[in-house]
Amino acid sequence: MIRKKLIAGNWKMNKTSSEAADLVSAIVAQVGKANDVDVVVCPPFTSVESVGQTLDGSSVKLGAQNMHPERNGAFTGEISAEMLRSIYVRYVILGHSERRALFGETDAFINQKVLSALKAELKPILCVGESLEEREAGSTLDVVKNQLEGGLVGVEESNATDVVIAYEPVWAIGTGKVATSEQAQEVHAFIRKLLGERFTPAIGNKVRILYGGSMKPGNAPELLAQADIDGGLIGGAALEARSFVQLVEAAQAAN
Numbered sequence: 001m002i003r004k005k006l007i008a009g010n011w012k013m014n015k016t017s018s019e020a021a022d023l024v025s026a027i028v029a030q031v032g033k034a035n036d037v038d039v040v041v042c043p044p045f046t047s048v049e050s051v052g053q054t055l056d057g058s059s060v061k062l063g064a065q066n067m068h069p070e071r072n073g074a075f076t077g078e079i080s081a082e083m084l085r086s087i088y089v090r091y092v093i094l095g096h097s098e099r100r101a102l103f104g105e106t107d108a109f110i111n112q113k114v115l116s117a118l119k120a121e122l123k124p125i126l127c128v129g130e131s132l133e134e135r136e137a138g139s140t141l142d143v144v145k146n147q148l149e150g151g152l153v154g155v156e157e158s159n160a161t162d163v164v165i166a167y168e169p170v171w172a173i174g175t176g177k178v179a180t181s182e183q184a185q186e187v188h189a190f191i192r193k194l195l196g197e198r199f200t201p202a203i204g205n206k207v208r209i210l211y212g213g214s215m216k217p218g219n220a221p222e223l224l225a226q227a228d229i230d231g232g233l234i235g236g237a238a239l240e241a242r243s244f245v246q247l248v249e250a251a252q253a254a255n
């Protein structure tokens, strides 16, 4: 197995601290010893630290949903990589399509975050993906290429395998419309080829590429069976322990 599968839950703006505590306890009880798959949970900032305390001693890792590229300073409402690192966060989602669309994040800004995350020894989960209009216009691969290359400017070969890419077609997020396994595999293979060109083919083969967009226990086995799909970035189905655990099990079965 060159690439260990990874299942990451993006809780988005859901769960109060006490709801987060219930969810993470149930996850730890069921998959807290899983070692054949990397499992990551990304709660909202208000419960990152407390969820991390519950994860202590388990194999489930802590992630965050965003960060600011600067180390500190007058950036009201923002959180830095160092702050996340100091509470044992290991992964950070960057460039999610909701941040791009609703908060105006550009590839250049996302790139600064990727570089700051790597410097602080956080593993960035860099999200890329086309909108419905872009897919219908036939520009999916161009959009993905620009977002990928724009997000990775200045990343050194020595850090490249710490980066995780998430392909999330915008039209599949929260809509119940999942990309077919062929549609997803086509883009994943394209991303891997680009990574091979940007770094080296060996690095391209090691970087994990997750699929995100209405991934559920019912459609996960087929997606996870594709050659270049190394796991999932899960929204809705990560908000219930039962479906999230089933997704971890699907990744274990796909090994």
Ligand code: 13P
Pocket: 010, 096, 168, 172, 173, 174, 175, 176, 212, 213, 214, 215, 233, 234, 235, 236, 237
């Ligand atoms: P859904 O699984 O709810 O479609 O969300 C996917 C996503 O945006 C994960 O980051």
